[in-house]
Amino acid sequence: MSDAVKLVCITCGQMNRVPVAKLKDRPKCGSCGDALVTGTVAELDFATHDKATRGDELPILVDYWAPWCGPCRMMAPEFAKAARALEGRARFAKINTQDHPKVSDRLRIQGIPLLILWHKGREVARLPGARPAAEIQAFVEKNSKPR
Numbered sequence: 001m002s003d004a005v006k007l008v009c010i011t012c013g014q015m016n017r018v019p020v021a022k023l024k025d026r027p028k029c030g031s032c033g034d035a036l037v038t039g040t041v042a043e044l045d046f047a048t049h050d051k052a053t054r055g056d057e058l059p060i061l062v063d064y065w066a067p068w069c070g071p072c073r074m075m076a077p078e079f080a081k082a083a084r085a086l087e088g089r090a091r092f093a094k095i096n097t098q099d100h101p102k103v104s105d106r107l108r109i110q111g112i113p114l115l116i117l118w119h120k121g122r123e124v125a126r127l128p129g130a131r132p133a134a135e136i137q138a139f140v141e142k143n144s145k146p147r
Contacts, residue, residue, distance in 0.1 A: 005057035009034060010042040010093065013051055023058070024088035039087030041080050044095040049103060052093065053118040059144045061136070063094040064104065064114045071130040072113040079115075081133035082140070090117075090140050117143050 004017050009029035016036055018027045026035045037058075044052065044062070052060055063079055065072035083092035097104045097112060107116070107123075115127040117140060125143040127136070 006055055007036045007058060007091070008048070008052040008055045009036060010044065010048055010052065013048055015051075015055055037088055037091060039084045040092070041076075041083050042091070042093040044093045046095075046100045046103060049093075049095050049100070052091075053123075054121045056091065056118065057120055059090040059117055059119045059124070059140060061090055061092050061115055061117050061140055063092075064097050064107070064109050064116065065094055065112050066096060066098040068098070069112050075113050075130035078131065078133040079136060082136035085133065085137050086140055090144060115139070119144065 004019050005023070007016050007018055008014070009016060009032060011034040012029060012032040014029055014031035016027070016030055018036060023037050027037060028035055041063070049062065053062065079092065079094070086092070095103055097109065111128060113130055115131070115136065117124040125139070127139050
């Protein structure tokens with residue numbers, strides 16, 4: 001990793017440059033002041049999804065889910081636990097595929113829940129199905145290694 005990474009603000013969509021050494025200090029957006037790295041799961045809309053998955057230089061794990069999906073709802077607390085465990089090393093977000101069906105079409109999502117790990121504008125790996133926090137964390141750690 002270089003001395004700084006680019007992160008899209010989930011709130012306002014502004015691109016920010018953050019020193020790697022400051023990632024664990026909950027850096028804030030230079031435009032709106034909201035935290036960029038929180039250890040929580042951010043809710044994405046279609047436009048922010050595209051900006052973050054294309055622009056973030058820190059791995060971002062996105063949960064593709066829908067409110068009617070029982071396994072999606074069951075996995076949500078586990079996904080949040082993994083987000084806390086990996087704070088400063090990866091960002092976690094989710095997008096409701098019912099509200100944003102274009103994302104499902106474009107990514108050819110066949111079933112949910114589906115986790116997709118993105119890094120530096122490209123899809124790194126997919127993990128289908130509801131998973132416990134430890135498995136989600138291991139998936140991110142395994143697939144975030146420099147290639």
